[in-house]
Amino acid sequence: MVGLARGAFGRARVPCASRPHLTHFVAALHGDGPQMTAPSNKPSSRNTRRDRRESARKDARLRSASTAPPTPFWKSPIFLMTVGAIVVAAVIVGFVVVSSNKGGGSATTVQTPLAFMPTAQADGPALGPKNAPVTVDVWSDFQCPACDAFAKGTLIDITKKYVPTGQVRFVDHAIWFIGEAAGNQDSLNTGAAAECAGQQNQYWPYHDYLFANQGTENSGWATRNLLDGIAAKIGLDTAKFASCYDGSTQHTTVKDNTALAGKVPVKGTPTIQINGVAIDSQYVPTADQLSAAIDKAIAAAGASSAPAASPAASPAPSAAP
Secondary structure, eight states, X not given: OOOOSBOTTSOBOOOGGGXXXXXXXXXXXXXXXXXXXXXXXXXXXXXHHHHHHHHHHHHHHHHHHHHSOOOOGGGSHHHHHHHHHHHHHHHHHHHHHHHHHHSOOOGGGOOOOSSOOOOTTEETTEESOTTOSEEEEEEEOTTOHHHHHHHHTHHHHHHHHHGGGTSEEEEEEEOOOSSTTTTOOHHHHHHHHHHHHHTTTOXXXXXXXXXXXXXXXXXSOOOHHHHHHHHHHTXXXXXXXXXXXXXXXXXXXXXXXXXXXXXXXXXXXXXXXXXXXXXXXXXOOOHHHHHHHHHHXXXXXXXXXXXXXXXXXXXXXXXXX
């Protein structure tokens, strides 16, 4: 059947049979004609293999990521960096605390001695009666590690043994032996502070506290805070102590002691003298060695102080017959 030559709008109409694409479309619907195909966008076989390989690698990565166990939090970089920072900070704080304890500080950081010298017969820097037959002189430096060991052990034992007998007097001479040549005043200042404490008859407690708080040689550990802190700790009149220390009179005392030490002569600290005779030893004497030397001095002093025996009377001449 053929349509009209012109339609309602005056445009020629073409018979349906003359539109092959529609015919093919209709035939395709019924399966009678050639099939309509869209333009092919299928890639070449080469591209397809490459894509498949890339896809396979991607799938492998995804499977690995999905099956791998999660990284522990303590192995994460942020955690490790945080822990490292904390450790470094702890080391710094620990160093500061140790340095403050060894290098002086306020009264709250003053270390208490584990043992104390007897003070029942204290007389400034001396212990025992002035008329004792034996005098033991100790030439010591508050910066000296060997003096520290001697003061905390042997000297306490010996004074407790002999002072109550009344036969021995111990005298401590604080000297500026360490640091004088270098201009460091830790030894000078600690000695002066102890002498000022001695003016309030607290030399020996102050002596014990100084050794308990001894710092590294020539490090500036003998700060004013430490010296004032010890004075407060042992109950000194702190105003009198400060006035004494600032007056520098006791600094002069320490310098005078140092000059006398050169005449002994003091070649190392501590140096021990018994009745003016220095114990000649390369090492600091032990309590037993010092006891033996003191006993010998006591015996010698006792023999020399005993009254001399009167000479035997000559027999009277016999009467003449």
